[in-house]
Amino acid sequence: MSGVYNSLSDARILDLPTMASTLNATLFRKGDVAYSNDGDGGVSSVNPMADFSNDGGGAGNFSNHTETDFERYTRIVIPTIFGFILVLGLFGNSLVIIVVLADKHMRNTTNILILSLAFADLFFILFCVPFTATGYATTVWPFGQVGCKMAQYAMHVCAYASVYTLVLMALDRYVAVVHAIRSMTWRSERNTWIAVFITWLICLVGNSPILVQYNVHEYPWGAENRSVCINTHHIRDNRVGRTFYTCFLFFGYIIPLGVTLLMYGLMLKRLLYGVVPGGASQSAESIRAKKRVTRMVIIVEVIFAICWLPIQIILFMQAFDKYPAEEATLALLFASNCLAYMNSCVNPILYAFLSENFRRSFCKFLCCSSGSRRMEYERTNARFTVTENNATKTTYVNNSKMYTPV
Structure with missing residues (x-):
């Protein structure tokens, strides 16, 4: 199966079951790429069903009735799910x-960092879900060349920004737990904003080739002309797609999650078998708050890893022509697509269940409470005491903000 149809938002894979017979009727194939018979040698489409013959042997798995029903149901069910996700x-x-x-x-x-992740998820939903749902519901790309480039660029930037924000969250938890004293100066709002800015800047610059590689591709389909927003450079050279999705798998999934796993491993090792620096000066409340925040961040990371694993594997297999074009595998692809998109809307639910601060803030905002009731916020850093003029005062470092209660 050709990797040309790889994309975070490509719905034209719906054409695969009948592409072999249609292309053989209107095009002649050379290798894996189908060329038009108009004599100009231009690439018009790709034949991902080269292993299926027209004699009813290989293509017999897809009867016309099954193909029609499968495509019809997909065009209804998937956009409906995407609407709910949106x-x-x-x-x-x-x-x-x-x-x-x-x-x-x-x-x-x-x-x-949670704010950065929320922006990444929000932009991903805005730039990916509507375009993908339209692709499933229609047979043409209606948003033009600029819309194609910007949509693909934005969704890949947001995908990378999400995973590397999770890396920053793991780093934040690591220094807060393992280096509790020194982190009082490291974990400042200013340094966090700088880290977020650098992360987004790298994602914006690193994905700039997408603005060149992705274009609207038109191809004949029986009596109609169809179009799709795909990586047209991959049509000319499949090594482009293989390199692209190998990088996406390793730099967008394996490496960042591996670094995250390493930091959590070192952190848990210190918590389980060692003494956390500054532990003697930290209150039991502060330690419990750290554990709750750390648990929430770990769960967010695990959910991300689970949701993105299937689509990452499938995209990689497609790029190397190892993903079979069968009804069951196509359904699995659609389900994996939905699962990856679903990850962008589950994090707020996790915050509501796992974070007392977020739960109270959500209730305060949604219920329009007057604010007369004093809200307690968890302190996730150290507490220490100082003696001044024979009076002892307790000073808190409350989530990177130092204050002394009167």
Whole structure:
């Protein structure tokens, strides 16, 4: 199966079951690439079903009735699921952004990273889900060349920004737990914003080749002309697609999650078998708060790894022509696509269940509470005491903000 149809938002794979017979009727094939008979030698499409003959042997797995039903149901079910993801993701991530920006008590290092992740998820949903749903529901790309380039660029930038924000969250947890004293100066809002800015800048610059590689590709399909937004450079040279999705798998999944796993491993080792620096000066409440925040971040990372694993494997297999074009495998691809998109709307739900701070802030915002009731915010750093003028005062480092209660 040709990797040309690889994309985070490519729905034209719906054409695969009948592409072999249609292309053989209108085109002649050379290798894996189908060329038009108009004599100009231009690439018009790709034949991913080269192993299926027209004599009913190989292609017999797809009867006309089955093909029609499969495509019809897919064009209804998948956009419906995407619509649900769009509404839930927009609401949840917007709520996270609002409560962090509006409530000064919520602006700490961990929540700034959660804010970056919420923006990445929100932009991913806005730039990926509607375009993909349209691709499933129609047979043409209606958004033009600029829309094709910008949509693909934005969705890949957001995908990378999400995973590397998770790396920053793991790093934040590591220094907060293992280097509790020194992290009082490291884990500042200013340093966190700088790290977020650098991460987004690298993602924006690193994905700039997409603006050149992705274009609207038109191809004949029986009596109609269809179009799709794909990596046209891959059509000319399949090594481009293989390199692209190998990099996406390793730099967008394996390497960042491997680094994250290493940091959590070192952190858990210290918590289980060693003494956390500064532990003697930390209150039991502070230690419990750290554990709760760390548990929440780990669960967010695990959910991300689970949701993105199937689509990463499938995209990689497609790029190397190892993914079979069968009804069951196509259904698995669609399900994996939905699972990856679903990850962008589950994080706010996780925050609501796992973080007391977010749960209270959500309730305060949604219920429009007057604010007369004092809200307690978890302290996730050290507490220490100082003696001044024969009076002892307790000083807290509250999520990177130092204050002394009167």
